[in-house]
Amino acid sequence: MLSWLTWPVDWLARKISEPRVRRLQAALGDERYIDTDRWAKLNGINKQQAEAELEAAAKVGLLARMYLYEGSDAPGDFLVPEELLNTPIKLVDAGFIDQDEDATISVSPLRSRPVYVDAEGQAETEATQLAYAT
């Protein structure tokens, strides 16, 4: 009964969110990701509202949710797709080319935080490269 309603709802949500996301993309320039704190600051809203908006944009496919790992055991921070959490990730695959070929890090959801990346440009991001490499 509800299934035929799904696509118009999705289409409408996408139409409503798109201009806002375009403005966001322009505002962010070459930034790699956006998190709820920054989105809340940019729009003058609270953190819960920001999270809801970013999640809505992710749901309609404009943004994609990734996990930012900033652990001190890695030479730098990197983004991890949700499906690769808790699995060993090679540091060289995350772009740290000076690292040992076999050096890996397992990223737990407890030691990372969700951020959002542009879903359209996702094919070019390190996170997708990581997903392919792993």
Place this chain on the structure above:
Amino acid sequence: MEAAAEVFFVDFADLADVAVFLLAIGLTPLRLRGRPQIKPVTAICQSGFLPHNFLTSHSLCLIRSVRATRFSPYGFHNDALQCVRHAVVHWKPDSMALAENLNAFWISKLGADRLAQLPGGSTGRSSLDKALNVVRELKKDRETLYNLLFEGFDGYFHQSVFVRDLKKSMASTLANLEIGKTVKDVEWWAIQSPKAHHVRVLAGVRRQMQFLTAKDVGEWYVITIPVMIEAMPSLLRVRTLTVQSTPTTWSELLGKEITRILTPLVDTELHDQALGATGVPVGDLGEMVDYSRHAVELMKDTANVNTYAGTFAVRTVGQTRHATGGGGLGRKRQPMHVVMSTEFNELVGSDRVRQCEIDVQKDLDIGLLAGTALVIYPVEGKIVFRKMLSGGAVDAFLAYLAR
């Protein structure tokens, strides 16, 4: 679904003792599907499941009440062997002596004055000897031993502290943990509630560590590390004790000459394991607190605090690190604000600090005492207390951060 078994290992001086033991206990409780399952461990070892170097010649493996709740194409017997394998990996004949040594090692950090107030703490040459006497005296008084560990966490132990922001307090969850129970290789040791809505649980987190001995043999040991989980309204702290990772220290603890540590203990792994054992879903464990602002405030207090290195974010695209060179040969390392002022200003101008190394020069009213060395990982909500402290400083500083 998993198979579960109660498995006991008994170490005998000789085979005559084995016979006496078997007569004393009888075979009744030691049955698996009607068949007695008392086997020398060496026999199980030959099945290819067990590493040989875990065994002594007169050890017996006793299996009791095996339940196979999972259908396995390899059959019930395989499940039982998997259980035995798991249990053997978690057992060493000298595990009791090792546990005593480790407890003594932690307790020795309380200092000679404190040890002297404890039973057995005034006899012995080194701090470790005195602490070992204390641990032996407290063999049947675990509560006092655990209280000493709590005391150590308050301000004496070198430790890593992880702080998480919670939407809903975990105090009642921690208060309901079953003391004495082991879950996912974490044993809940003791619980304290210093004030309302503030619960502290002391746990022993078991990790497998491999060491290279002087004979070039890699040996596995199960090491239990004290970890404290602390819940307050809207905050959760996990405090993991850090161990000096020098072969000399470990040789002393294991009673065997070690030339290399092949699997170091990692504080983040202890943190994850301890939180995983609480059974609380990841989504309810909150988020890492960002202490960037506090770290910057501390570093800016250049009259009282020296900063030697710092890593900070460059927008969201990367990071940069500044550090002063090491001193050596009797010369002290120079603080950044003295010899790298431009870079220091960049560091304290950042709103996302990934790491900074600081040294407190004078007692501060935020709880830190002169001589305390800290490495703060602000974006991870992690503080590592490096230098020996003099009681209460860790708790006082954490209380300041919580405010």
